[in-house]
Amino acid sequence: MDIIKWNSILESLLFAAGDEGLSLKQLAEVLEVNELKANEIIDDLKKEYDRDTNRGIMIVQLAGTYQLATKKENAAYLKKLVDSPHTSTLSQAALETLAIIAYKQPITRAEIEEIRGVKTERPLHTLMAKALIKEVGRAEGTGRAYLYGTTKEFLDYFGLKSIEELPQLPEKAEEEFIQEEADLFFERFQDTINS
Numbered sequence: 001m002d003i004i005k006w007n008s009i010l011e012s013l014l015f016a017a018g019d020e021g022l023s024l025k026q027l028a029e030v031l032e033v034n035e036l037k038a039n040e041i042i043d044d045l046k047k048e049y050d051r052d053t054n055r056g057i058m059i060v061q062l063a064g065t066y067q068l069a070t071k072k073e074n075a076a077y078l079k080k081l082v083d084s085p086h087t088s089t090l091s092q093a094a095l096e097t098l099a100i101i102a103y104k105q106p107i108t109r110a111e112i113e114e115i116r117g118v119k120t121e122r123p124l125h126t127l128m129a130k131a132l133i134k135e136v137g138r139a140e141g142t143g144r145a146y147l148y149g150t151t152k153e154f155l156d157y158f159g160l161k162s163i164e165e166l167p168q169l170p171e172k173a174e175e176e177f178i179q180e181e182a183d184l185f186f187e188r189f190q191d192t193i194n195s
Contacts, residue, residue: 006031006041007048014059014068021065042066090126097123098132102154102166106136106147124148132157 013022013030022030028038046059060069070078090098097120100112112120127133136149150163160166 007045010041010045011068014066017065017067019067021062021067023065027066090130091123093118093120094123094126098127098150098154101127101133101148102150102163103169105149105163107149108139108145108147110145112148 009031010027013027024035024038024042027042028035031038031041033041042059049055049058056071056074057068058071059066093116096116097112100115101107104111104115109120109124112124124133131151131153133148133154134151135146137147138144139147154160155162
């Protein structure tokens with residue numbers, strides 16, 4: 001009979017849950033045990049983290065949920081990470097997505113992907129995690145997709161008083177973009193016909 005590695009499973013569940021954490025009831029349901037057993041599993045993993053001084057995480061209970069947290073002994077290093085200029089930079093994909101949202105807000109993910117031509121799930125997640133964008137409502141119609149817009153933090157990050165301070169897009173650039181898209185379409189269409 002296989003021995004169930006409860007600590008490993010619990011650690012994975014808490015990691016996946018992130019800041020939302022998991023309640024005792026949720027853990028019991030997922031682990032398919034009663035709440036008493038789930039509580040024993042949590043206590044066991046807590047003790048393991050406390051005993052091992054080489055571990056940088058611990059389990060905390062906040063607002064009725066359990067979640068992983070960093071140990072306070074490592075706070076100085078975490079502060080350095082947060083203050084590091086490398087963590088505040090945005091990827092090219094995130095910058096492109098942010099620019100589209102800033103100029104076209106409110107806008108849906110599908111509309112952003114149509115403009116960029118690639119998936120935007122990860123850049124959207126990054127921008128929301130950095131609080132540069134937020135969900136500002138729901139689109140009308142089928143599916144009622146989320147609408148995204150910029151935040152006050154976006155304005156602060158870029159040193160703007162309001163969204164109206166964004167530089168104007170050159171009209172010619174938009175026309176050139178439309179022409180390039182049309183050229184690309186006809187080129188692909190021609191390749192399809194020729195093959």
